[in-house]
Amino acid sequence: MKPRLVPAVALAAALFTAPACVRLRFEQTNLQRPLPRATQELVAPGMSLAECLELLGAPNVVWEQPDGRLALAYAWSHSFGWGFAASVDVTRNANASFDFDDLSEDVYGLALFFDRDWTLVESQRGRLRELTALRARRRPNIFFPGASPTPPPQ
Amino acid sequence: MHHRSALTGLGLALVALLTPGCFLSRNSVNVPLHAEKLAQLTPGVSTQAEVLASLGAPIDVVQLGFRTAWRYDYTVEKRAGLTLFVITLINTDVQQDRLWLFFDEKGVLAAAGSTIDADKAVYELPWTNEHAQK
Numbered sequence: 001m002k003p004r005l006v007p008a009v010a011l012a013a014a015l016f017t018a019p020a021c022v023r024l025r026f027e028q029t030n031l032q033r034p035l036p037r038a039t040q041e042l043v044a045p046g047m048s049l050a051e052c053l054e055l056l057g058a059p060n061v062v063w064e065q066p067d068g069r070l071a072l073a074y075a076w077s078h079s080f081g082w083g084f085a086a087s088v089d090v091t092r093n094a095n096a097s098f099d100f101d102d103l104s105e106d107v108y109g110l111a112l113f114f115d116r117d118w119t120l121v122e123s124q125r126g127r128l129r130e131l132t133a134l135r136a137r138r139r140p141n142i143f144f145p146g147a148s149p150t151p152p153p154q
Numbered sequence: 155m156h157h158r159s160a161l162t163g164l165g166l167a168l169v170a171l172l173t174p175g176c177f178l179s180r181n182s183v184n185v186p187l188h189a190e191k192l193a194q195l196t197p198g199v200s201t202q203a204e205v206l207a208s209l210g211a212p213i214d215v216v217q218l219g220f221r222t223a224w225r226y227d228y229t230v231e232k233r234a235g236l237t238l239f240v241i242t243l244i245n246t247d248v249q250q251d252r253l254w255l256f257f258d259e260k261g262v263l264a265a266a267g268s269t270i271d272a273d274k275a276v277y278e279l280p281w282t283n284e285h286a287q288k
Binding site: 022023024025026027028029030031032033048049050052053054056057058059060062063064068070072078080118 | 197217225242244247253256264267269
């Protein structure tokens with residue numbers, strides 16, 4: 001091989017083999033669309049659960065609070081970033097279920113809190129993990145055939 | 155003449171190298187929710203048995219004291235990507251059809267909320283961000 005061809009061949013070899021061992025990755029993920037701000041602002045204490053559902057659609061998360069109260073949340077997420085090497089995940093998994101026990105930092109949302117009669121008492125916006133941090137965790141759903149429903153907390 | 159054919163060859167080689175680096179993928183989870191079936195559900199009238207007969211088993215059930223909330227959903231994920239040698243660019247959009255049904259102590263539908271957005275999932279160029287939160 002002619003000496004002047006050696007650098008070119010080496011460069012070509014590097015370009016062909018590099019993707020197998022080095023990878024630079026940019027990834028962005030949108031999980032659902034944010035609720036329009038104008039729609040969020042229509043939510044007001046005193047509204048019924050049915051009115052809130054009619055206005056906002058189906059929530060992403062529903063959970064029980066003490067004394068038979070109810071909470072639900074609408075969530076959305078946009079994450080992006082660079083990663084180096086194949087083993088680095090730069091965004092959260094594309095899981096649209098927004099598991100109550102596994103809310104990541106970049107999940108934003110609107111949380112609604114209802115009383116025992118399912119009338120809206122309070123609404124909050126922000127990072128959903130913070131909004132739900134001090135709230136009651138959802139009880140596990142365990143059903144036994146023929147058993148009566150779980151009694152409400154005293 | 156010699157240079158022109160070399161450039162043409164180089165251009166073809168580049169196209170051949172880059173074309174396999176583009177990809178689109180689509181994944182879905184569960185089955186679509188049909189608006190006509192949702193319209194048949196009537197608060198104050200529909201029972202859990204009727205809902206089961208119409209929609210099948212829910213994805214999730216949340217116990218709310220003696221009351222319950224049932225969840226149905228259908229998720230579509232669309233992903234577009236481009237790989238240029240060592241750089242990979244990916245854009246993923248995930249949208250969902252979702253239905254929550256709230257039942258009273260007697261198992262009668264008290265309230266329902268639905269969102270039909272799964273068909274709004276889009277393939278986007280990796281460097282665009284049309285739907286980020288505002």
